[in-house]
Amino acid sequence: MLKRTHFNPSPLPYLLVTPQILITIIFFIWPASQAVFQSLLVEDAFGLKTEFVWFDNFIELFSDQIYFNSFGKTIVFSSLVAFLSLGTALILAATADRIVRGATTYRTLLIWPYAVAPVVAGTLWMFIFDPTLGIVAYMLDMMGYDWNHRLNGNQAMALIIFAASWKQISYNFLFFLAGMQAIPKSLTEAAAIDGAGPAWRFWTIIFPLLSPTTFFLLVMNIVYAFFETFGIVHAVTKGGPAGATEIMVYKVYNDGFIGLDLGGSAAQSVVLMVIVITLTVIQFRYIERKVEY
Amino acid sequence: MRKSVKAISMAMVMAALMLGIQITDSQAATEIQWWHAMGGVNGERVNKIADDFNATQKEFKVVPVYKGNYTETMTAAIAAFRAKKQPHIVQVFEVGTATMMAAKGAVYPVEQMMNDSGVKLDKSAFLPAVISYYQTPKGELLSMPFNSSTPVLWYNMDAFAKAGIKEPPKTWPEVEAASQKLLKAGFKSGFSFGWQSWVMVENFSSWHNLALGTKENGFAGLNTEFTFNNDSVKRIMGDVAKWQKSKVFDYGGRRGDSLPKFTNAECGMWLNSSAYYGGIKKQAKFKFSQTMLPFYPDIIAKPQNSIIGGATLWVLKGHPKGDYKGIAQFMNYLSSPEVQAWWHQETGYVPITTAAYELSKKQGFYEKNPGTDTAIKQLSLNTPTPNSRGLRFGNFVQIRDIINEEMEAVWNGTKDASLAMDDAVKRGNKLLRKFEKANK
Numbered sequence: 001m002l003k004r005t006h007f008n009p010s011p012l013p014y015l016l017v018t019p020q021i022l023i024t025i026i027f028f029i030w031p032a033s034q035a036v037f038q039s040l041l042v043e044d045a046f047g048l049k050t051e052f053v054w055f056d057n058f059i060e061l062f063s064d065q066i067y068f069n070s071f072g073k074t075i076v077f078s079s080l081v082a083f084l085s086l087g088t089a090l091i092l093a094a095t096a097d098r099i100v101r102g103a104t105t106y107r108t109l110l111i112w113p114y115a116v117a118p119v120v121a122g123t124l125w126m127f128i129f130d131p132t133l134g135i136v137a138y139m140l141d142m143m144g145y146d147w148n149h150r151l152n153g154n155q156a157m158a159l160i161i162f163a164a165s166w167k168q169i170s171y172n173f174l175f176f177l178a179g180m181q182a183i184p185k186s187l188t189e190a191a192a193i194d195g196a197g198p199a200w201r202f203w204t205i206i207f208p209l210l211s212p213t214t215f216f217l218l219v220m221n222i223v224y225a226f227f228e229t230f231g232i233v234h235a236v237t238k239g240g241p242a243g244a245t246e247i248m249v250y251k252v253y254n255d256g257f258i259g260l261d262l263g264g265s266a267a268q269s270v271v272l273m274v275i276v277i278t279l280t281v282i283q284f285r286y287i288e289r290k291v292e293y
Numbered sequence: 294m295r296k297s298v299k300a301i302s303m304a305m306v307m308a309a310l311m312l313g314i315q316i317t318d319s320q321a322a323t324e325i326q327w328w329h330a331m332g333g334v335n336g337e338r339v340n341k342i343a344d345d346f347n348a349t350q351k352e353f354k355v356v357p358v359y360k361g362n363y364t365e366t367m368t369a370a371i372a373a374f375r376a377k378k379q380p381h382i383v384q385v386f387e388v389g390t391a392t393m394m395a396a397k398g399a400v401y402p403v404e405q406m407m408n409d410s411g412v413k414l415d416k417s418a419f420l421p422a423v424i425s426y427y428q429t430p431k432g433e434l435l436s437m438p439f440n441s442s443t444p445v446l447w448y449n450m451d452a453f454a455k456a457g458i459k460e461p462p463k464t465w466p467e468v469e470a471a472s473q474k475l476l477k478a479g480f481k482s483g484f485s486f487g488w489q490s491w492v493m494v495e496n497f498s499s500w501h502n503l504a505l506g507t508k509e510n511g512f513a514g515l516n517t518e519f520t521f522n523n524d525s526v527k528r529i530m531g532d533v534a535k536w537q538k539s540k541v542f543d544y545g546g547r548r549g550d551s552l553p554k555f556t557n558a559e560c561g562m563w564l565n566s567s568a569y570y571g572g573i574k575k576q577a578k579f580k581f582s583q584t585m586l587p588f589y590p591d592i593i594a595k596p597q598n599s600i601i602g603g604a605t606l607w608v609l610k611g612h613p614k615g616d617y618k619g620i621a622q623f624m625n626y627l628s629s630p631e632v633q634a635w636w637h638q639e640t641g642y643v644p645i646t647t648a649a650y651e652l653s654k655k656q657g658f659y660e661k662n663p664g665t666d667t668a669i670k671q672l673s674l675n676t677p678t679p680n681s682r683g684l685r686f687g688n689f690v691q692i693r694d695i696i697n698e699e700m701e702a703v704w705n706g707t708k709d710a711s712l713a714m715d716d717a718v719k720r721g722n723k724l725l726r727k728f729e730k731a732n733k
Contacts, residue, residue: 046396132553150546242701259691
């Protein structure tokens with residue numbers, strides 16, 4: 001009798017997860033399946049004529065050298081953004097963790113850029129570095145360095161990497177700082193008594209203990225660099241010059257919304273989806289094992 | 294939980310009610326939605342045109358809505374059509390023409406619509422260089438020309454005086470010579486340009502009477518192929534790349550991105566649309582003028598004619614029959630000499646009818662503003678040939694980006710001119726085949 005009451009199926013748990021499942025279906029599963037379906041079609045822009053072509057869009061994609069170039073650009077871009085923003089944030093957090101006076105002000109200032117929307121961040125950087133009007137471009141010019149990211153692909157790439165990293169540093173900083181403050185002071189103090197300097201303490205105690213945070217941030221940063229940087233690229237370079245900054249997510253937009261090639265664009269977004277899922281799985285299965293919680 | 298479900302359903306009912314109200318509201322007054330891509334000052338001018346038209350009658354109300362730049366506006370209209378919420382009128386730039394043309398189920402050809410609504414359309418009133426761009430091979434007018442421009446050579450008169458350049462350059466060698474003088478006089482570079490595929494490939498070709506592609510630049514059929522990887526186009530690309538190194542030329546980005554170079558007097562000449570007249574007038578603190586595009590005298594003795602850019606108004610299907618009567622009246626108002634002459638003089642777009650051109654002449658506009666008739670003279674310099682009538686290639690929005698990309702690769706030295714143009718043609722042809730496949 002007792003058992004039965006105990007396991008009496010209650011609709012409550014199902015009801016409680018329903019909103020979440022609904023949201024997932026409406027905003028993720030449904031659009032994703034639409035993209036998969038669209039990627040098998042060749043369609044005119046208005047949707048008046050539709051032809052089912054199986055995997056033609058994918059075959060075309062993988063026989064296109066430009067697509068592989070875009071793939072390469074994305075790898076360079078995301079790894080540099082992740083490395084730069086994580087590295088800088090780590091240094092900033094380590095120093096912020098040590099200061100006593102004005103700590104709040106320092107932290108608040110560091111968190112600010114996170115409140116800036118990607119497009120706005122991109123526009124700011126675009127103005128600062130505009131080859132004709134930008135202040136930094138002007139100073140570089142005075143120092144004899146010819147800055148023109150509208151012509152020079154490497155400069156354009158560097159610019160969006162800086163802009164995208166700058167924007168993400170705050171987020172990383174916040175998590176690193178919280179992670180560091182969760183590390184018991186007794187550990188570092190004990191090490192200090194044993195004669196370990198600040199750098200040594202950081203590498204042997206703080207950094208290993210931070211690894212769960214670092215791992216989480218690595219996943220988040222890769223996802224950020226793959227998807228959320230669209231606004232920055234759109235505002236700063238629009239994928240140019242000569243496709244030098246056309247990362248995959250921007251190519252999806254360009255081919256789909258500018259070029260109105262919906263099938264090809266959908267195929268690219270399916271590939272992108274697969275890449276990010278694979279990356280996340282790899283990170284969780286292999287890298288996570290090395291993380292000490 | 295119950296409560297929140299209740300709240301959500303309440304909200305949904307409210308939303309549905311509000312939508313319902315909106316629908317009944319728009320039925321009460323015959324509104325005509327006009328989606329356009331004219332931002333800034335030109336947006337205000339579009340509003341004025343709509344307001345003035347609305348004041349002439351009470352039956353219809355034209356509502357202009359700014360939808361972003363040309364590509365954004367076109368994409369928005371297409372997305373709206375797919376969702377069955379399309380506007381009545383949408384402004385589409387000239388390279389979108391083939392895409393719109395192919396969408397037979399979506400587009401209501403303007404000529405047919407005017408005839409069906411009983412409003413007379415006199416095609417002979419329009420400038421041939423403008424109207425021929427938007428006609429079917431049989432001569433039917435598909436969309437209403439609205440804002441058309443053509444690239445010209447803008448030059449800084451004060452800079453020319455300072456550098457001792459007496460006459461504005463007519464040929465490419467003269468442009469180079471003038472640029473050298475400007476460099477010597479302390480300017481950072483000689484010239485720059487924008488909308489580069491349009492100016493330096495499309496118009497360069499028509500100006501030298503060279504074909505961009507087979508089948509009369511695509512006018513005669515979908516199975517067209519690009520041919521602009523010829524020696525003449527490669528030559529100008531190679532020359533510009535060489536000039537980039539010596540700063541005779543300095544690249545400043547696509548579209549109008551390089552405008553500040555000209556208005557800040559970093560360079561002395563700028564090749565771009567005549568429709569920058571309003572913008573330059575507002576920003577430049579020096580005397581400026583415009584002259585015709587340069588040419589290579591050893592390729593063609595006398596230049597042919599340039600082709601237009603800009604946009605036309607397309608009418609979309611799927612609205613009540615009565616609405617189209619209002620649209621026809623509005624189109625008629627829009628192309629009247631007074632409206633067109635005013636629009637032309639304010640913006641630098643060319644007058645699209647002969648009457649508007651004559652009216653501007655009579656008003657003494659060209660005498661007061663020398664050079665402002667360069668665009669129209671250049672467009673009607675000679676009777677258009679199949680090479681200089683315009684172009685009609687599918688997927689051209691995307692193809693133009695490909696050409697832009699390849700050109701940028703030439704300017705920054707990663708590719709030589711010959712290879713870049715061959716690649717542009719190869720990549721472009723691929724998209725043409727794709728378009729042909731999707732629009733069989």
